[in-house]
Amino acid sequence: MSGAARDLTGELLARLRAERPRVHCITNAAAVAYTANVLLAAGCIPSMTVNPPEVPGFIHGASALLVNLGTLDPLRAEAIDVAIRIARTDGKPWALDPVFVERSPTRLGLARDLARRHPAVIRANRAELAALSGSDGGDAAARLLARESGAVVVRTGEVDFATDGTREVEVAGGHPLMALVTASGCAATALMAGFLAVETDRFLAAAACLAFVKAAAERAGATARGPGSFVPAYLDALYALDPQDFGDRIASP
Ligand SMILES: Nc1ncnc2c1ncn2[C@@H]1O[C@H](COP(=O)(O)OP(=O)(O)O)[C@@H](O)[C@H]1O
Numbered sequence: 001m002s003g004a005a006r007d008l009t010g011e012l013l014a015r016l017r018a019e020r021p022r023v024h025c026i027t028n029a030a031a032v033a034y035t036a037n038v039l040l041a042a043g044c045i046p047s048m049t050v051n052p053p054e055v056p057g058f059i060h061g062a063s064a065l066l067v068n069l070g071t072l073d074p075l076r077a078e079a080i081d082v083a084i085r086i087a088r089t090d091g092k093p094w095a096l097d098p099v100f101v102e103r104s105p106t107r108l109g110l111a112r113d114l115a116r117r118h119p120a121v122i123r124a125n126r127a128e129l130a131a132l133s134g135s136d137g138g139d140a141a142a143r144l145l146a147r148e149s150g151a152v153v154v155r156t157g158e159v160d161f162a163t164d165g166t167r168e169v170e171v172a173g174g175h176p177l178m179a180l181v182t183a184s185g186c187a188a189t190a191l192m193a194g195f196l197a198v199e200t201d202r203f204l205a206a207a208a209c210l211a212f213v214k215a216a217a218e219r220a221g222a223t224a225r226g227p228g229s230f231v232p233a234y235l236d237a238l239y240a241l242d243p244q245d246f247g248d249r250i251a252s253p
Pocket residue numbers: 124125126155156157158159160173174175176177178179183184185186188213214
């Protein structure tokens with residue numbers, strides 16, 4: 001499994017760099033520029049418009065959509081509704097990042113509604129997954145949410161976990177400095193939307209993206225002196241990594 005998945009990570013990365021999918025991101029104010037830079041470094045094209053009347057045009061020409069709830073406001077809430085409607089009509093994959101749902105009942109309610117609108121992937125940290133699933137956020141909860149929503153559910157952390165309700169992978173490695181850079185998770189979910197644009201098997205797309213992010217973070221962490229120098233090193237690693245650098249980091253749990 002791990003060897004095949006590693007080969008696929010390289011293949012999907014090559015596809016990403018060749019096809020340069022545009023990922024339309026409706027994301028939070030803290031994440032906009034970093035997310036755009038991560039997408040560009042990896043080989044995608046970002047667009048970040050949240051003005052509702054412009055959103056349909058941006059989605060029509062895009063390859064995938066990111067919906068991130070980090071700084072929800074009325075404008076973004078409307079943009080998200082419009083964007084998901086158009087993405088579903090156009091048959092484009094979209095990824096949900098339910099940032100801080102554990103801190104706001106309003107946001108949790110919205111995230112649960114959105115989870116029923118067929119996201120291809122839901123990517124969350126453990127606290128967010130726990131809130132969304134009303135449980136401890138463990139593997140069983142991820143599996144159940146994947147079966148209920150039809151999404152691939154990804155829980156990130158020191159070790160990442162992904163499941164489509166049947167298949168499961170763990171991805172280890174990366175670097176703890178990831179957790180000290182705001183929008184690390186937001187940008188990873190955006191990148192996952194990019195992988196969804198080049199691979200129809202959403203589980204394999206998610207697993208490949210996790211392996212790529214862990215490998216790039218590990219390389220960046222080897223030279224970084226703290227969060228400040230980690231960021232440019234991480235962008236450089238996303239830009240420069242080759243398939244032989246991935247290692248066997250994808251494993252069955
Ligand atoms: N302790 C850690 N060691 C290695 N990688 C980590 C660690 N914590 C988080 N990451 C990585 O940082 C990214 C963001 O994950 P996480 O912190 O769980 O999400 P969020 O930023 O949304 O809270 C993921 O790619 C994850 O693998």
